[in-house]
Amino acid sequence: MVKIAPSILSADFSRLGEEVKAAESAGADLIHIDVMDGHFVPNITVGPLVVSAVRRVTSIPLDVHLMIEEPDRYVDAFVQSGADYLTVHAEACIHLHRTVQNIRERGVKAGVSINPATPLNAIEPILPFVDMVLVMSVNPGFGGQEFIPEVVQKIRRLRETVIECGYNISIEVDGGINPDNAREVASAGADILVMGNAFYGSDDYHGVIRSVRERCRELDV
Ligand code: DX5
Ligand code: ZN
Numbered sequence: 001m002v003k004i005a006p007s008i009l010s011a012d013f014s015r016l017g018e019e020v021k022a023a024e025s026a027g028a029d030l031i032h033i034d035v036m037d038g039h040f041v042p043n044i045t046v047g048p049l050v051v052s053a054v055r056r057v058t059s060i061p062l063d064v065h066l067m068i069e070e071p072d073r074y075v076d077a078f079v080q081s082g083a084d085y086l087t088v089h090a091e092a093c094i095h096l097h098r099t100v101q102n103i104r105e106r107g108v109k110a111g112v113s114i115n116p117a118t119p120l121n122a123i124e125p126i127l128p129f130v131d132m133v134l135v136m137s138v139n140p141g142f143g144g145q146e147f148i149p150e151v152v153q154k155i156r157r158l159r160e161t162v163i164e165c166g167y168n169i170s171i172e173v174d175g176g177i178n179p180d181n182a183r184e185v186a187s188a189g190a191d192i193l194v195m196g197n198a199f200y201g202s203d204d205y206h207g208v209i210r211s212v213r214e215r216c217r218e219l220d221v
Helices: 013-026 048-057 071-080 096-105 124-129 151-165 182-188 205-215
Strands: 003-006 031-036 062-067 085-089 109-114 132-136 170-174 192-195
Touching (some): 003 205, 013 031, 013 048, 013 205, 048 071, 062 109, 062 192, 124 151, 132 151, 151 170, 151 182, 182 192, 182 205
Parallel strands (some): 003 192, 109 132, 132 170, 170 192
């Protein structure tokens, strides 16, 4: 079954604890936390302090998406704050293999993310070393943007490679996902769907998750 990771970027931050608990009770599989530094992306969001606050209110895995330059400087802090997945951008890492090893050595699952304009072959050599690939389906930096449909082809090719090579990797897709396009994304090979605006912008969190699950029901993901 496809996993759903609500992104707290679109939550009401004045009630963050409640918003996280509401996602958990609506059936979310992971909580997606977007960390932005104002350099790698134009926006600034949260750091390890907020990740540890989220950790205290939920037991489901925390999926931390680092949209920051020099992520190695912060790996320890995010590990200590309780991240279960730490995902770095291939575009932000000069020594990507070293970064991924650093994350895994600390007992945390390592993810690598690529922007819409980054080709799959940029991450092919790192695939044997990661637990997850996060395919961006918008340009990172903001919630509520429109899904870029050309990314579907990239997801399909990545899934083919993962199957062909026998890698044990989750494929997560992030940006512009909603109940209307979730099936297409999942059937291309995604097994984790991030949803920010479509989830937290709704007044029925259970309904959003139910609707995605119904539409993806007979898919083998
Ligand atoms: C964008 C972030 C996303 C964002 C997705 O840079 O990485 O996780 O929260 O939000 P939606 O689903 O609204 O595109
Ligand atoms: Zn994200």
